């Protein structure tokens with residue numbers, strides 16, 4: 615039995631139903647508009663990749679989806695609930711249905727892999743130690759880290775750290791997982807392993823996964839649907855096939871670029887410099 619099942623009754627959302635709904639979202643930092651007119655629906659059971667170059671607004675969108683930032687316009691609904699209207703307790707209950715693996719979401723360096731993964735269970739549930747241990751080990755197996763539970767983070771490779779962080783993000787059996795730049799800093803082989811793992815989470819654990827990335831290859835490999843974000847606006851949301859085949863010139867321009875070029879758009883960069 616999972617932590618979710620133990621923490622009370624909750625309806626599991628049916629495949630294909632909207633899990634994340636964004637309508638007319640706008641975001642600003644000071645005078646700078648960072649997101650504008652964002653409409654987006656993410657459905658249960660899909661791997662949805664939000665793709666865009668550096669500064670396109672990916673991280674800001676993610677922060678809004680998690681309710682960490684207040685929008686200047688529009689709304690975000692998670693599991694059908696408008697997150698701006700939720701009280702603290704309701705928001706906490708909602709957050710338990712969500713796993714997050716952030717780029718900078720480092721492991722606690724003084725804790726073993728096992729204690730790191732067990733941390734959310736110790737913080738948010740009253741499960742006994744034996745159950746916590748079993749659930750933690752199960753998740754370590756899912757991410758292929760069985761046998762490494764007693765190591766400290768600095769004894770792990772970059773790919774292993776990512777997998778341990780992923781185990782921690784799924785230890786509460788989330789229905790929705792946000793994964794920020796899974797392949798950042800990883801070599802291609804390790805990055806491909808992580809892609810496989812994300813696909814496995816969808817197929818075996820039936821988790822809806824939202825991946826934010828600027829890695830084109832990885833995006834096309836794992837996504838059911840892709841949202842292309844550019845300068846704070848959504849250029850398109852569609853299946854990988856449709857995105858690849860689109861006649862949209864700006865999308866094609868972004869796709870033709872080498873990943874490194876996509877990270878730093880010179881024109882954008884200069885605009886940003888002169889704006890501030």
Ligand SMILES: Nc1ncnc2c1ncn2[C@@H]1O[C@H](COP(=O)(O)OP(=O)(O)OP(=O)(O)O)[C@@H](O)[C@H]1O
Nearest residue numbers: 643648666667668669670671672673674675828886
């Ligand atoms: N806390 C902040 N305060 C002010 N401006 C910010 C802040 N965070 C981001 N920005 C600006 O908002 C814009 C979008 O940034 P954001 O981090 O959302 O983009 P991104 O697509 O995630 O980029 P990257 O891939 O480089 O992380 C950029 O112009 C950035 O400089």
